[in-house]
Amino acid sequence: MEPNDKELRQQLSRGPLSRNGFDDRLRKRIEDALDRPTRRPSFFARVGWNGAGVAAILGLLLAFGIWQWTVPGPSAERFAEDPAMQTATTQDAKLFSDANAQIRSVLLLGLREDREDQGNVVSSYRTLMIAPQDGQFAVTASGDGIVMPYKQNFWKIEAVTSGDKGTLSQTLKAYQANGKGAVTPAQAEAIPVSDVGMVERLTFVGNRYVSVVQNRVSAPNAQFRWVKHIEQLAADASRVSYEPTAESHVMLEDVLKAGDTATPSVQAHTEQWSIIRRTGNWTAAAEEAKDGKGATDAFAPFDNEALVELSAPLPDEYKNYDTLSISWSQIRKIVPQAEDAFTSPNEDMLAVVTGDQILVYPYQQLNGRDHPLSIRLADGETVVMAQWTSNIKYVDNWKKQVAAILNPTPETQLQ
Template sequence: MDLMDKELKDQLARDPFKRHGFDDRLRRQIEERLDEPVRKRRGVFRLGWRSSGIALAAMLLVLAAVWAWKGPDIRPLAGDGEESLLVTASGEQTEPAPLEAGEAVASALLVGLRNDAEESGGNGSSYRTVLIAPDRGKLAVVAEGGGILMPYKQDFWKIEPVKTRSGGSLRLIAYNAENGSAPKSAESLSAERSSVNEKLLYVGNQYVSLAQLRGSEDGSAAREYRFVKTVEQLAADSLRPESDPAAESHVAFEELFAGRKVGKGADALRQAQTEQWSIVRQPGRWVGVKFAGSSSLKPVDAASTEPIGTELPETVVKSDRLAVSWEDILRLEPAAEDAFTSPNGDLLAVVLQNAIDIYPYKQKDAAQQKLTLELAPAESVIMVQWAASESYVESWKERVSAILEGS
């Protein structure tokens, strides 16, 4: 082994290179070695081995230098206790970034409320919609008005109760609120032989759940029906002055899973036919319930409520999972009866007996920034819809305000 090879070997045997790997002395030695005239070797095998050795030594030096160089950290970003945020080469996030403490709220809450205070007097339930959104750096009630205003596809639809001309019925009508006011044919429903009073139980995505109470002129006991419809079915049915319960447009529970896998119990679910059912609220989630008589279109026993047991799909209820544990909610509000969280996890709405407290949950001073929405004694939540990006929030503020203020 000549002197030059020995020096190279010694350099490779040392600890990782200081500074950035190569120094000027070592670089000059490598260049001189590569430029050195080829000496006469003892045979082809000897020449090949020595040339390969030099090439290998140079490659190892380059790899060692790269290893010693402190380039940018390309590991997935991770916050304290948060899920990792993966970023593509184009900079697009593959999943929403967790909200950092102190980051501005980027969500809006559209809540629908039903008030049963007048129901006992025969006037039926009333409804209101409230939009809560960030405004000038803090949460505020941006818009409020009568009826239920729901986002559907690219528009907002209005659902409201209308008395028939006979005054004996309170029907629910639905229409595209951005294409004008309620149809005149719906506002002037003709007299009916039987009294039909309808009440909303749930509104969300494309579905509504309602209760129908049907009486008759002979004073016989009222009959109760429970239907889940699409908002378009409700709009079509509301234009008919008289309807037979057996001809009511509706969505059977099993139709929600048509062409979809439903896991365990799929065979039993396909064989059953739950014509009448309801969507109701339990603390922390919406659930489907059925009744004695649910498999037919005859009156049901509304007191025989039984959970269906199959989780509602996202086509019915979206973003229905709490991002905060019940333990944390109760520590914040010991009297909490229910709660909702935004898809971004930046808003927490806690339902109390006579109010809803809305917190910018990820803010350091969330308790000081909460907004309280007062509820009437007989008022309950039947709809919670979220705008989960700044562009949607601003669009909702403009459009919802225009509709509700003009109603």
């Protein structure tokens, strides 16, 4: 009989974990998996990993020596002396305990707020810069639209709404906002955007790439999903008509071939796919393959229920830094209502998403738990971008450049 989560936790607590290679790192990974909220099964899980995968995992655990654990386990003295059994307590003790901890990370956070208009979803966006200020984290700049770092500069994405009430359409436009080749705010305002009876919104922004959901105004439930380069998004704003087969995009197969892992057996000609947020990470998702589906269906719309996660991880060039440096059990001890979280590459910032706010902690800093930065979220507002700079030499540049884009002054507009 396969053990459930409760039985696995009991096994994990019974004895030394360093036997036959079952070390503290593996224990932490198992605990994290047990703590992580349940997700909808991936497509690959649905097509054959339900039983075989579990059996394989249990076989590996047996190989690592779980079978050697004894009941009732080690004595209290041995438990106290075992470093592996003390790990969780030690890790918890390290949080908010360093009197000399320095904070030096900057987080660019992109948020999307939706409202419904005659069955269509119309969105607004804002960007927040969270950066060190007077020894604490603070929102040092904020403004409408999404400001994303790309190469050595920043680009801005704006939602342009047109049409009458009841027939609103919305198109995304993008442009380089600073550096050589940047457009001025006046030039950005004059960028032509065509009203083609279509609504589109962002699900993800990162590095060079964006994930977009589109639908015709007349068919709000028939959705099209694309991943594009930021340059493709910029060029598509001037489309003269909406034809899904003409939308520029990046195919899923091309993305996975560029990664470090082997390409899984995804549906051939996967033109449409998304990058979406699941608790703790960004993940690729696509339409669930159906028997007999051919390449001619690659540009057909589908609904949300057909969207399933893929098991293959995204290459780093798509999602940038996307790693939690502390476990979900630790995060929930800090914020029991946590629904999602982000940690910085420097391991000095923890941003925890709850239902109505984001709480930002300097989680190494002594007493850093006492006064988190609180960012109020609008009803249903979601994170579509989390971009970091961890290099101290870029912190001031990011703060100045992003502030000039989000809150331009006459002086910065002349630069």
